[in-house]
Amino acid sequence: MEVVCENCAREDDELVLVRRVYVTPESWDTPGSSRPQPDPELWCFSCRSQYPHEPADEETG
Numbered sequence: 493m494e495v496v497c498e499n500c501a502r503e504d505d506e507l508v509l510v511r512r513v514y515v516t517p518e519s520w521d522t523p524g525s526s527r528p529q530p531d532p533e534l535w536c537f538s539c540r541s542q543y544p545h546e547p548a549d550e551e552t553g
């Protein structure tokens with residue numbers, strides 16, 4: 493089964509389920525903020541090292 497990163501579409505053996513976090517940089521009229529997305533995605537190591545994210549809890553049971 494071919495598995496690809498859902499962020500960059502690259503094949504990788506070590507994909508991890510994460511939630512992307514949208515980071516809004518601080519600017520002159522708004523404070524910075526970060527908003528995790530509700531839908532988890534499978535990310536490769538490269539994406540995990542480059543983009544903000546948080547671990548997605550896998551539901552068990």
Ligand SMILES: [Zn+2]
Nearest residue numbers: 497500536539
């Ligand atoms: Zn990737």
